[in-house]
Amino acid sequence: MSVRSTATIADVARQAGVSRAAVSKVIRNAYGVSDDMRRRVEAAITELGYRPSIAARAMRGSSYTLGIELPTLANNFFDTFVRGATSALAASPYQLIIAPAGPDHDNGPRAIQALADRNVDGILAVSPAVAPEWLEALGSSVPLVMIGRHDASDHYDTVVDDDLLGARLATEHLLGLGHRRIAHVTLTPEAESGLPQAPHALRTAGYRAAMERAGLAAQIVHVAPTEEATYRATLALLGADPSPTAIFAGHDELAMGALRAVAESGLTAAQCSVVGYDDTDIAAHPLISLTSVDQSAAEMGRVAVGLLLERIAGRGTPVHHVFSPSLVARASSAQCAGRH
Amino acid sequence: MSVRSTATIADVARQAGVSRAAVSKVIRNAYGVSDDMRRRVEAAITELGYRPSIAARAMRGSSYTLGIELPTLANNFFDTFVRGATSALAASPYQLIIAPAGPDHDNGPRAIQALADRNVDGILAVSPAVAPEWLEALGSSVPLVMIGRHDASDHYDTVVDDDLLGARLATEHLLGLGHRRIAHVTLTPEAESGLPQAPHALRTAGYRAAMERAGLAAQIVHVAPTEEATYRATLALLGADPSPTAIFAGHDELAMGALRAVAESGLTAAQCSVVGYDDTDIAAHPLISLTSVDQSAAEMGRVAVGLLLERIAGRGTPVHHVFSPSLVARASSAQCAGRH
């Protein structure tokens, strides 16, 4: 395998005794090349260890690169998503690159912009807090698929799970187990720029609606997006009177904090159940066994890449793909036994 | 914030009433520009929302991009590593992009090559199974820093933790707790292409040496690199007679499987302790509380980026940076109580 070839298209052309245009056609699999010419060019390419310069190609046509912006790598959901995306790209000429947004709030757009600056052929992004107008402008100049947004966009596609339904599934699961005092621990609205269509805002709405349908009072607690913050908030909840017999956490990492508080308080799942969201790998681990809402991350990755390839192929009309989440029940939720 | 500007350097030059060379100097912060000219150019850039084309810049000079190849995103170690790397880049003009290698064995070199093809200014890579010769060739044409390799390389730098020491710390920790029958569960050698200098091979050697010094017999079990495989292997170990009172796992994910088998067998840490390697976030979680060897991932990321920037700045002599790991003792390891 060659490493970084010093050979250019001109070298290959000379070696094969053809024009540079001919070499270009061969490497792009364009038509209008005789078998004989193709053979000679391919031989020259092998002999010289020629590799096309992506930078040069990007200036004229395609960069053969798809970029995906992620807010963090720490979330297992994204790993699964990326694997799904990669698998959908296996037979294509595209290479996937990831631009991590980093911790700062404004780094989402910055990382997305960095991808656009690099002439990627298409962008996949997870950025709940970016303004739709900015995305519309971006989508007008480069194929764009946003993950986890419920926007009714014109110039980009969206792939999202039905957060309203997911939250309903979680809440009704707990209601079905006999729980009546169910608290919802979620992110502060600012974490999503206060957008009412953002995933966690919708999950909260779904929870609230399910509680209302059951004739019960909703109890919503806002926390910083960490295990630790949820741990402390849950301890406070469990120390109150009356205290909840079940906690629906906005995502699995929060649920881990709730789980810890429950365990430390010496309570069983029957006394205080916990349900998360995302069904990350850790939720499935037998030592954790967290009931959670599954978004089928891998399938989302495949679908998102599919939409992006369609856009690259010329589709201009927006597609909004909504996945139906499902609940995976595990040991962290159990029939309500009441307290004391 | 602009999105994808259609303006080129020529547009800016026209708008500002200067030459394209002048604009180029301003955006590169090169000297030889009057204050007045700089002001006019900057005004034009803002007005037109101009953003330099990275592809065009890459053809002539720098792509302002650093690439990092990772075998997977699932490992928490890498997330921490990337955050460390990003923090070291904050003040620089470089953007970090990640090329995930994917599950297939040969995808490491493929992803690294994809970065080289894209004219990145430097490469960071985690690829234990690539041949040193290939890396030497690559390092001769692009600044390269390899993570987790003990190679005595000429044309690339290495950043690695002292796996021999880490394994010794883990083993001696268990010995100090009174354990005598300590099994080591690790990856099959093929997972590292059988390289004796590979991380897990060295950890095994470190374990073996510590056991020998204590006058004890080593017991080494090879598994596939999954929680599940380690779970089953540990169950088998615990069912044997005599069975180990402690297990040192090659990394934390394996340790999670061992932990599960121990818990399911109804054994306490005093009856069968477990120690992992990497000190991932999950190890620290109170519901898991896994004793583990810490490699200071974030610091490794910072150091690796530092070395890469030095290479980009012109250093040609190789640097091999070795980190000293430390043991983080938690509840999964305890004073040996024997069995039955």
Next chain:
DNA sequence: CTGAAAGCGCTTACAG
């Protein structure tokens, strides 16, 4: 089917 020529958007010497 094949190739000469123009041009993508920058940076780099080189004059002035």
Next chain:
DNA sequence: CTGAAAGCGCTTACAG
């Protein structure tokens, strides 16, 4: 300090 010109390695019409 400033700018005209060449050139980086490709692809794209356009002739032949």
